[in-house]
Amino acid sequence: MGDMQILPVARHRPPLRRPTWIIVLVSMVSLFLVCAYIYPPQSRNACYVFSSRGCQVLTDWLPPAPARELTDEEIASRVVIREILSASFTPTKKAKIAFMFLTPGPLPFEKLWDKFFSGHEDRFSVYVHASKEKPVHVSRYFVNQDIRSDQVIWGKISMIDAERRLLANALRDPDNQHFVLLSDSCVPLYKFDYIYNYLMFTNISYVDCFYDPGPHGNGRYSEHMLPEVEMKDFRKGAQWFSLKRQHALIVLADNLYYSKFRDYCKPGLEGKNCIADEHYLPTFFNMVDPGGIANWSVTHVDWSERKWHPKLYRSQDVTYELLKNITSIDLSIHVTSDEKKEEQIQPCLWNGITRPCYLFARKFHKETIDDLLQLFSNYTAL
Secondary structure, three states: OOOOOOOOOOOOOOOOOOOHHHHHHHHHHHHHHHHHHHOOOOOHHHHHHOOOOOOHHHHOOOOOOOOOOOOHHHHHHHHHHHHHHHOOOOOOOOOEEEEEEEEOOOOOOHHHHHHHHOOOOOOEEEEEEEOOOOOOOOOOOOOOOEOOOOOOOOOOOHHHHHHHHHHHHHHOOOOEEEEEEEEOOOEEOOOHHHHHHHHHOOOOEEEEOEOOOOOOOHHHOOHHHOOOOOHHHOOEOOOOOEEEHHHHHHHHHOOHHHHHHHHHOOEOHHHOEOOHHHHHHHHHHHHHOHHHEEEOOOEEOOOOOOOOOOOOEOHHHOOHHHHHHHHOOOEEEEEOOOOOOOEEEEEOEEOOEEOOOOOEEOOEOHHHHHHHHHHHHHHOOO
C-alpha cells in the first residue's frame, strides 16, 4: 500500500456562468453600428431617437462612408461646368458690363441711371425684364432694351427663370464680360469708371453666400434634393449678383441643380418656406466653384428692421450722410437665423486689398428720385 501512487480525484466543477446579458448587449450594439454604417438614416429626425445631438454623434466616431457613385446627370453636368470654367476667355477690346434690370413695371430711377451712363456708351449694355407692365422709358439708354418677359412670383422659381432669361439675352453679345442683376429700386453709389474698374479688373463673381443653420437657412432644406444636393452644401444669400462671363454661362448651362430647386424649394412645401432665389445660386456656386465667388453681394440692403423685406428708404431718409455711410462699409456681415444669431464677418477684399463692399444700394422709394439726382455728383465722388 505504501508503494501505491494515490491519484488525485477529479473534482466536479459546475458549468461556467457567462454574463449572458453582456454578450447580448454587445451583439445588439454591434449590429446597430453595422446597420447605421451600411444604411444611414434617411431622415434626420430618426437620429434623435438615440442622441440629442442628432446624426452628428454617429458621424463623429463611425468610419467615413465610401464615396458616393455619381449619377449620369452629375457626371455630364460636372464635365460641362469644368470645361467652361477651365476655358481661356480673352476679354474683347470693347469689354462691357451688362446691367440687367428685373422689375415688375416702370423704372423710377431712369433719370439717375441716364446720368450715370452718360459718356460711357461703348462700355455697357442694358436689359430690362418687366414682368407685369411694360415701362415707358425716359432715358435713351433704356429705349428698345426690353426683353421678352414672363410673370414673376416672389419666392418661386419664376424669379430664377427671369434671371436666367436676362442672362441668356445678355450673353448673346460677346462683348458683355460682366453681368449685374439690379431691381427697380436700385441706385448706383459711385461714378461709372469706379464701378467698371471694380468689376472688370478682378477674376471673381460677387454672389452672396453663407451658411445658416437656422430655420430660415438649412431649415428650408428638403431631403428630396438628395443625392445631388446634400444639406452640408446648402447655402443662403441675397439674389442680387454680379457674375463674370464664365459663371453666367454655367448658370445658363445648369439644369440638374436648377431642377432640384424648381421641384423642392418653394413656399409651403413640407411646411417650409424655401425661397428659390435665396438658395439656388448660393448653393450652386458653393458646390461647383466656391473659390470663384466673393461670398457677398455688391448691392447693399438694410435688414436691420428684421422683417421679410429690407428697409425702404423714403425722401426724409436720403441724405449725403446716409449714402457716404453705405459707401464706407468694408465688412460683410451675415447673421444666422437660429437662436444664437451668430454674426459671420469677413472683410471685403478686392484683389487682396480691403475695399468698400457695395457699388449699388436698394430699396429706394420712387419719391426719392429728386433727392438722389441732387446728391449724385457729391456722393459718387471718391
